[in-house]
Amino acid sequence: MEGIMAIWQRDLIKFFRDRARLFGSFTMPILFLLIFGGGLSGTMETMMTQNIDVGEDFNYVQFVFPGIVSMTLLMTSVFSAMSVIEDKDFGYMKEILVSPISRVSIAVGKMAGAATVSTIQGIMLFALIPLLGLSYDFMSLIQVIPFMFLLGAALSGIGLLFASVINSTQGFQLIVNIIVLPMVFLSGALFPISGMPGWLDVVVKLNPVTYGVDVMKKIMIDIDQLSMTVRETMGLNLTLFGRQVTVFEEILFILAFTVIVIAIATFSFKRANA
Amino acid sequence: MNSVIQVSDLVKTYKNVNAVKGINFDVKEGEIFGFLGPNGAGKSTTINMICTMLPPTSGSVVINGYDVHKQKDEVRGSIGIIFQENTLDEKLTANENLRLHCRFYNVPKEKRHSRIQEVLQIVDLVDVQNKRVEEFSGGMKRRLEIARGLLHYPKVLFLDEPTVGLDPNTRAHLWKYILKLKEQEGITMFLTTHYLDEAEVSDRIAIMDQGEIIAMDSPTVLKDELGGDLIELSTEDNDQAIEEIQEKVTGADVTVSGDTIHLKVESSDAFISDFIKTLDIPITKLNIRKPTLNDVFLAYTGRNIQTSEG
Numbered sequence: 001m002e003g004i005m006a007i008w009q010r011d012l013i014k015f016f017r018d019r020a021r022l023f024g025s026f027t028m029p030i031l032f033l034l035i036f037g038g039g040l041s042g043t044m045e046t047m048m049t050q051n052i053d054v055g056e057d058f059n060y061v062q063f064v065f066p067g068i069v070s071m072t073l074l075m076t077s078v079f080s081a082m083s084v085i086e087d088k089d090f091g092y093m094k095e096i097l098v099s100p101i102s103r104v105s106i107a108v109g110k111m112a113g114a115a116t117v118s119t120i121q122g123i124m125l126f127a128l129i130p131l132l133g134l135s136y137d138f139m140s141l142i143q144v145i146p147f148m149f150l151l152g153a154a155l156s157g158i159g160l161l162f163a164s165v166i167n168s169t170q171g172f173q174l175i176v177n178i179i180v181l182p183m184v185f186l187s188g189a190l191f192p193i194s195g196m197p198g199w200l201d202v203v204v205k206l207n208p209v210t211y212g213v214d215v216m217k218k219i220m221i222d223i224d225q226l227s228m229t230v231r232e233t234m235g236l237n238l239t240l241f242g243r244q245v246t247v248f249e250e251i252l253f254i255l256a257f258t259v260i261v262i263a264i265a266t267f268s269f270k271r272a273n274a
Numbered sequence: 275m276n277s278v279i280q281v282s283d284l285v286k287t288y289k290n291v292n293a294v295k296g297i298n299f300d301v302k303e304g305e306i307f308g309f310l311g312p313n314g315a316g317k318s319t320t321i322n323m324i325c326t327m328l329p330p331t332s333g334s335v336v337i338n339g340y341d342v343h344k345q346k347d348e349v350r351g352s353i354g355i356i357f358q359e360n361t362l363d364e365k366l367t368a369n370e371n372l373r374l375h376c377r378f379y380n381v382p383k384e385k386r387h388s389r390i391q392e393v394l395q396i397v398d399l400v401d402v403q404n405k406r407v408e409e410f411s412g413g414m415k416r417r418l419e420i421a422r423g424l425l426h427y428p429k430v431l432f433l434d435e436p437t438v439g440l441d442p443n444t445r446a447h448l449w450k451y452i453l454k455l456k457e458q459e460g461i462t463m464f465l466t467t468h469y470l471d472e473a474e475v476s477d478r479i480a481i482m483d484q485g486e487i488i489a490m491d492s493p494t495v496l497k498d499e500l501g502g503d504l505i506e507l508s509t510e511d512n513d514q515a516i517e518e519i520q521e522k523v524t525g526a527d528v529t530v531s532g533d534t535i536h537l538k539v540e541s542s543d544a545f546i547s548d549f550i551k552t553l554d555i556p557i558t559k560l561n562i563r564k565p566t567l568n569d570v571f572l573a574y575t576g577r578n579i580q581t582s583e584g
Contacts, residue, residue, distance in 0.1 A: 002377050002380060003377065003378060005377070006374050006377035006378060010363070010366070010374055013366065013370070014363075014365055014366070017365060018365075090360070090361075090363070090364070091357065091359050091360050091361035091362075092361055092362070092363050094357055094361045095361040095362075095375070095378075095422075096378065097327070098325060098326070098327065098350060098353075098355050099350060099375075099378035099379055100346075100347040100348075100350040100351045100378070100379060100380070101378050102347070
């Protein structure tokens with residue numbers, strides 16, 4: 001436990017000390033919020049509501065905000081795993097690997113660090129809610145925080161897997177960018193993913209971000225208040241094998257995903273040791 | 275004295291290469307054990323196996339009573355390692371680096387502060403402990419790494435090329451600290467170095483070449499085994515000088531390297547005055563000395579340690 005805490009704390013200290021990174025990691029989601037929330041919201045609303053009359057309730061910004069928070073979680077947590085490569089480059093990984101810390105603690109510590117950093121960033125985005133003219137229930141914002149941490153942990157695991165096989169930071173950035181952008185676009189974060197062609201639908205359903213975004217939206221947007229048509233328009237009726245998935249199932253799926261990724265990452269740290 | 279490290283029949287084989295071919299040695303408690311060898315001799319492979327970083331193909335290593343392969347965590351807790359390359363987190367302060375190390379090694383919470391101050395004192399870094407490591411000079415970083423290696427009171431401290439890349443002044447300074455450590459703490463040290471003059475501080479030395487240990491004893495014994503004195507000279511015409519030496523001089527081993535002729539004789543005192551008279555070619559340079567570890571190394575491996583790099 002002490003080892004996990006030490007690794008976790010080190011990554012946090014380093015995050016807050018690196019001003020450029022702190023600042024840089026913020027501009028991307030804000031940029032997306034400006035583009036999708038401000039500039040494109042009218043267009044998106046018209047596109048999404050073309051064929052149906054949903055009345056007054058539909059607000060695209062309300063739909064896209066949880067998506068952009070998820071996107072921030074994804075980007076930050078995956079890129080945080082780059083610290084593993086940096087530690088290898090700067091030799092610090094050796095100091096960790098020759099110590100008696102268990103290998104699973106290293107994986108969990110790194111994951112917890114990435115999840116914390118990305119959750120903090122997500123929470124900081126909440127500050128923009130009033131500026132965007134949105135209102136979410138305060139309690140649902142509190143409720144979504146633990147889930148953001150879990151999602152951050154799961155997604156940082158993807159980064160850890162890449163970090164264990166890629167040895168240069170440049171290579172890591174390149175590969176991760178190739179992976180991360182489609183994961184955002186095919187997750188329902190920015191636009192609904194209902195009505196995709198079959199092969200793309202398979203990708204959507206395999207993408208863990210899809211379930212993350214769905215849970216975020218279901219917790220943050222008070223969906224019981226929405227009419228069926230609005231829910232349909234927002235793509236909040238995610239179905240798998242012909243039946244609608246529940247929030248509980250989605251959280252379970254993400255939890256299982258996290259555990260599997262920890263196991264693989266632990267194995268790779270064991271091998272790095274050998 | 276007890277053995278802190280026992281290596282028996284240690285073998286490491288990669289695909290077709292026998293990197294380490296069944297070596298045996300003991301390191302006794304409190305001694306400085308010098309581990310020398312040209313690059314590619316299997317030194318690093320051996321150290322990695324001893325430090326739990328590499329599983330051996332066969333054979334065993336026991337450190338502080340723990341088997342390196344089966345009780346990794348206990349072994350890891352018993353050793354401190356100063357790596358050849360920097361392994362500090364330069365974005366953190368010296369103190370933060372040490373605090374993290376305490377947590378990795380489960381140093382009890384209430385002892386952490388006093389231990390950190392204690393090791394900082396040994397290496398004279400108390401005043402700069404709250405500065406970031408990136409502001410440190412090369413020598414200070416090395417000292418901090420040594421301090422860090424001591425934090426968990428290891429039974430054995432591994433020093434892998436501890437002074438590589440440092441200027442001679444800093445090297446001398448660093449050795450002062452290392453020797454102070456041995457005196458004060460009686461800590462066992464396992465040392466590898468390319469600077470053979472530094473290896474002189476060892477109580478015992480093992481020389482490894484081509485996966486085997488080819489010599490192991492105290493530096494004095496190793497040098498005495500070579501015997502005699504070494505005479506190095508240059509002349510105006512070396513080729514002719516060698517001819518003359520081979521004609522007239524007996525009782526000397528003659529070798530040539532570069533523009534220097536080396537003579538190994540039993541005792542230079544009796545030999546030198548006659549020798550100078552017998553030589554017609556004018557001598558431009560003359561040096562008489564006792565054998566050094568470098569000569570020992572040369573005699574065993576046929577290579578000079580400095581030129582065997584790469």
